[in-house]
Amino acid sequence: MSITYREVKADILRQITQGELAPGSSMPNEVDLAASYGCARATVNRAMRELADDGIIERRRKAGTRVRLNPIRQVRLNIPIVGQEIEELGAAYRYALVHGQAEPAPNWLRARMALKRDDRVLHLTCMHYADGAPYQHEDRWINLGALPEAEQHDFSDIGPNEWLVSTVPFTDAQISFHAVQADATFADYLDCTEGDALFQAERMTWLEGQTITFVQLTYRRGHRLTMQY
């Protein structure tokens, strides 16, 4: 049984970790590596491609392949739908629509979403509960110029995120994480004290250059977003 690309990758990683291949040093070429591992060049190539994708080595057309001086540490963050997130915690999920209304976009939102003068938005406020306790407060605006069908849709039972994911299957997005102090509204909905530090995510989504939706997701006190890498 021949060595797999995963085994080649693991062995090269081990050499880098243990200092046998120093940061900044040149990697042997693929033909020589294939000979030393007794495998096909394609096997080495796949291992090297993954190491490059992981930011461990860098491949330069003329200078050859080197071990990166400062490896790029990349995190892959899955962005789940909140209901799935809660169920993965082993808790029962409940959704509630607090408020939903189609309205002219206020100026601050028009600027932020790059809307046209007369564009209307659907403003939805929702709550997501884990085992009955507040988990996430959602304030969402949907551009009715881009998604007019949202105005007739009933969001009483299924949240707008789930609906959007099945209606607009793929888009560009920008996400930002930051901290906010709880105001009186957040304190009420998230069962915390005014002034508490809360973790908030904001997400803007585009479909082929047109803004679809802007959402502010505010989490219960103490929420942590955790990733392995």
Next chain:
Amino acid sequence: MSITYREVKADILRQITQGELAPGSSMPNEVDLAASYGCARATVNRAMRELADDGIIERRRKAGTRVRLNPIRQVRLNIPIVGQEIEELGAAYRYALVHGQAEPAPNWLRARMALKRDDRVLHLTCMHYADGAPYQHEDRWINLGALPEAEQHDFSDIGPNEWLVSTVPFTDAQISFHAVQADATFADYLDCTEGDALFQAERMTWLEGQTITFVQLTYRRGHRLTMQY
């Protein structure tokens, strides 16, 4: 000139976005796709592999390949060294070591880092400034059982993160983001008001199962961590 895997990937994405390939539907098999694009099967295979890695399609051994019902939205987050992060903002970076001392690990840290009873740690407190203004407060503990050379190292000029990246080139890590209220210390160092909501990252790093370092990075008021995807 034959079609590239990137073009195949882009065309399949377009079909998914425009609803020609509906969420949940089966994908044609690779042989048929290769025939319709007039390319090698390996080209289609690479495009499909990337679409699967991106969470757009899912490949099942028996059931074949389908368009995911709920695409996994994945963010790739680069974790830069703070000096690079500040310089990318176009600001001048300055580092200061506030305090550094080797000491027995306190109980809470021993539990958190899974240290042995007598393991000692190097506790470093540092500040990072952007154009002279506080940007990030760093509280770091290094396991001297795993990295004894840290005790003799002088961190006056170069921060421990930079030193660690060049000394321990590859490890596993866990990162978590959350919000904290500024206490008197953070208020002093980060020039904000006690009680302000601050964005904090915590990171634990392992080398082959051994805990190397635990760090709390607390950012100036209003900091946002932003990603495109």
